[in-house]
Amino acid sequence: MKTIIEKYGHRRVTVVEGGITRHRSIFNGLKVFAEKEFSSHLLQKPEVVIIHDAVRPFVEEDIVSKVVMAAKEHGAAGAIRPLVSTVIASAADGCLDHSLERARYRASEMPQAFLFDIIYEAYQQCTDYDLDYGTECLHLALKYCKTNAKLVEGTTDLWKVTYKRDLYAAESIIKDNLSQRVCVITKGKESLAQVGFLLPESLKNQIKVEAISVSPSKNDSHLQNIISGQCYNFVCVNDKRCAIQEIQELVDMLEKSNTPLLYPVVLISVHLDISENNSFSIGMEDITTIKKFARETKKKNILVYGLLIQYKDPLLLQETVNSAAALIMALIKDRNPELIGQLLVA
Amino acid sequence: MKTIIEKYGHRRVTVVEGGITRHRSIFNGLKVFAEKEFSSHLLQKPEVVIIHDAVRPFVEEDIVSKVVMAAKEHGAAGAIRPLVSTVIASAADGCLDHSLERARYRASEMPQAFLFDIIYEAYQQCTDYDLDYGTECLHLALKYCKTNAKLVEGTTDLWKVTYKRDLYAAESIIKDNLSQRVCVITKGKESLAQVGFLLPESLKNQIKVEAISVSPSKNDSHLQNIISGQCYNFVCVNDKRCAIQEIQELVDMLEKSNTPLLYPVVLISVHLDISENNSFSIGMEDITTIKKFARETKKKNILVYGLLIQYKDPLLLQETVNSAAALIMALIKDRNPELIGQLLVA
Ligand SMILES: [Mg+2]
Numbered sequence: 001m002k003t004i005i006e007k008y009g010h011r012r013v014t015v016v017e018g019g020i021t022r023h024r025s026i027f028n029g030l031k032v033f034a035e036k037e038f039s040s041h042l043l044q045k046p047e048v049v050i051i052h053d054a055v056r057p058f059v060e061e062d063i064v065s066k067v068v069m070a071a072k073e074h075g076a077a078g079a080i081r082p083l084v085s086t087v088i089a090s091a092a093d094g095c096l097d098h099s100l101e102r103a104r105y106r107a108s109e110m111p112q113a114f115l116f117d118i119i120y121e122a123y124q125q126c127t128d129y130d131l132d133y134g135t136e137c138l139h140l141a142l143k144y145c146k147t148n149a150k151l152v153e154g155t156t157d158l159w160k161v162t163y164k165r166d167l168y169a170a171e172s173i174i175k176d177n178l179s180q181r182v183c184v185i186t187k188g189k190e191s192l193a194q195v196g197f198l199l200p201e202s203l204k205n206q207i208k209v210e211a212i213s214v215s216p217s218k219n220d221s222h223l224q225n226i227i228s229g230q231c232y233n234f235v236c237v238n239d240k241r242c243a244i245q246e247i248q249e250l251v252d253m254l255e256k257s258n259t260p261l262l263y264p265v266v267l268i269s270v271h272l273d274i275s276e277n278n279s280f281s282i283g284m285e286d287i288t289t290i291k292k293f294a295r296e297t298k299k300k301n302i303l304v305y306g307l308l309i310q311y312k313d314p315l316l317l318q319e320t321v322n323s324a325a326a327l328i329m330a331l332i333k334d335r336n337p338e339l340i341g342q343l344l345v346a
Numbered sequence: 347m348k349t350i351i352e353k354y355g356h357r358r359v360t361v362v363e364g365g366i367t368r369h370r371s372i373f374n375g376l377k378v379f380a381e382k383e384f385s386s387h388l389l390q391k392p393e394v395v396i397i398h399d400a401v402r403p404f405v406e407e408d409i410v411s412k413v414v415m416a417a418k419e420h421g422a423a424g425a426i427r428p429l430v431s432t433v434i435a436s437a438a439d440g441c442l443d444h445s446l447e448r449a450r451y452r453a454s455e456m457p458q459a460f461l462f463d464i465i466y467e468a469y470q471q472c473t474d475y476d477l478d479y480g481t482e483c484l485h486l487a488l489k490y491c492k493t494n495a496k497l498v499e500g501t502t503d504l505w506k507v508t509y510k511r512d513l514y515a516a517e518s519i520i521k522d523n524l525s526q527r528v529c530v531i532t533k534g535k536e537s538l539a540q541v542g543f544l545l546p547e548s549l550k551n552q553i554k555v556e557a558i559s560v561s562p563s564k565n566d567s568h569l570q571n572i573i574s575g576q577c578y579n580f581v582c583v584n585d586k587r588c589a590i591q592e593i594q595e596l597v598d599m600l601e602k603s604n605t606p607l608l609y610p611v612v613l614i615s616v617h618l619d620i621s622e623n624n625s626f627s628i629g630m631e632d633i634t635t636i637k638k639f640a641r642e643t644k645k646k647n648i649l650v651y652g653l654l655i656q657y658k659d660p661l662l663l664q665e666t667v668n669s670a671a672a673l674i675m676a677l678i679k680d681r682n683p684e685l686i687g688q689l690l691v692a
């Protein structure tokens with residue numbers, strides 16, 4: 001935990017030791033504000049505290065602000081969701097006793113927010129039994145402070161990452177979020193102009209595209225803006241077989257921007273082959289060079305792939321470009337670290 | 347629906363028109379057994395009926411048989427799961443009224459099973475309100491037939507594929523299930539013996555491997571057995587650059603087996619390059635040939651990929667083989683249809 005805070009440079013975070021149950025951990029967190037003396041004014045007693053579960057990583061700012069506003073008015077507030085299954089009570093013999101009318105009930109989710117004085121009071125008053133077997137903070141506020149929490153309808157994003165399948169889902173959602181934008185950089189050479197135009201057009205059907213037709217250089221403020229705007233996908237179109245130098249410049253810019261710190265960046269080097277030689281071939285040295293380079297940049301959380309577009313028959317160019325766009329989308333969506341340094345052919 | 351039944355050759359399935367609510371659909375299904383005259387004895391009135399949701403595709407045989415046995419004894423039975431969130435009741439003003447003690451309640455899931463006479467009786471007696479607004483079959487059996495269903499603890503597999511994230515999770519689970527076994531086929535040439543041994547060894551750390559060191563031919567009963575045993579991953583090691591013919595034989599066997607009907611089969615053609623020529627290169631004709639071939643076999647739901655292992659320095663062979671194994675695992679796990687026909691290099 002402390003390593004994570006350091007790595008990402010968080011300044012307003014204090015880690016508090018957890019307890020053996022959920023309620024004891026939350027109580028430990030609250031005590032920090034009430035009992036200890038802190039030099040930093042950032043840890044003074046707050047008006048409202050938010051309680052959230054780390055296993056609900058996709059929480060939106062909107063619901064957080066809604067529960068905070070509701071807590072200011074009502075003393076307590078929490079996100080709710082419709083029940084997905086009927087809730088039933090079982091008898092002692094393991095048979096159905098009765099089922100609840102689904103429409104009357106809701107699932108209590110997180111985040112929840114409280115006036116600090118209310119939730120701290122509730123935790124101070126509650127019993128060891130509450131602390132050891134309870135899980136619901138809204139219940140404590142009701143029981144010990146007579147505070148009926150305001151219930152705020154939340155979105156499906158609040159789901160708990162609980163099972164292995166949820167990890168799969170979380171990974172796919174993150175990859176999906178990272179695959180919304182791509183920046184296509186074309187070197188301003190005439191031979192590339194056609195592909196530099198057709199490729200972004202073909203990609204636009206599937207992803208938001210920002211096309212730049214200059215060379216990446218340290219003075220390019222447009223590219224610099226895109227990078228700081230947290231774009232996680234870059235396509236460099238060039239006519240060299242092995243454009244390590246061009247890509248290196250982009251890698252340097254990305255590294256400086258801290259973008260790859262949070263999520264892996266995909267960087268696809270597209271080589272346009274305009275030789276009219278039919279017996280064209282890929283030399284093993286080129287392949288080895290790209291692989292070595294990709295292995296190095298992977299350490300910086302930048303995933304480099306190579307893609308070759310053959311420009312033989314002008315009539316087939318559109319088809320080849322579409323096939324290149326499909327490969328680019330597959331590489332962006334998968335972000336597969338095992339395939340780095342490979343040279344695909346469109 | 348009828349297309350699916352035809353495609354997969356199901357013979358004991360009758361499709362019944364759904365109703366405008368869940369309960370009306372189930373009632374329609376039950377009526378088929380009770381009211382109509384059927385020539386086929388397969389549709390005679392059953393002792394027990396099972397009700398299940400198509401959105402719970404990962405149901406295991408075990409729980410189905412448990413609810414059936416329990417229904418025979420108790421008249422009704424259903425799968426249950428622990429509650430994942432606290433269930434709360436809200437007051438008219440949108441504030442918390444009370445929360446339920448989580449341990450006393452369960453979520454009612456599917457499958458459920460009933461003695462036919464009980465559930466049919468319940469549906470015949472129930473009101474239009476039940477049919478339009480109810481969802482819980484166990485509740486109907488209790489209310490109209492005084493049958494307290496036996497509750498059977500189910501596994502996490504019973505989850506409902508509800509949101510987009512669940513589709514992601516379902517896809518990953520299916521791909522995971524398909525990535526448990528690989529068959530490595532090596533042609534019996536001496537030059538391949540070392541890789542034919544090292545590659546399965548390296549793969550064994552990540553997947554169950556069945557290694558065969560003969561040529562795939564129509565008379566190979568061992569390979570035939572593996573194919574009929576629903577193996578979805580094949581690696582063919584050969585020393586030809588473009589071993590289309592060898593792969594074609596395997597494709598034919600797979601096609602005859604019906605294996606690719608249900609899920610895509612991954613077929614990786616591994617080419618071992620033992621030329622001592624340092625200026626080795628990949629000809630574009632080979633690449634074009636593999637791509638064309640892969641596009642054809644994709645129509646048969648067989649995904650063909652190429653993988654080149656360079657055998658230059660014997661000291662580096664183990665490392666190269668490990669890298670090949672990592673690429674093979676990535677291709678098997680992803681099953682990416684966009685990358686078919688590509689030639690990767692280990
Ligand atoms: Mg979200």
Ligand SMILES: [Mg+2]
Pocket residue numbers: 404405406503
């Ligand atoms: Mg299962």
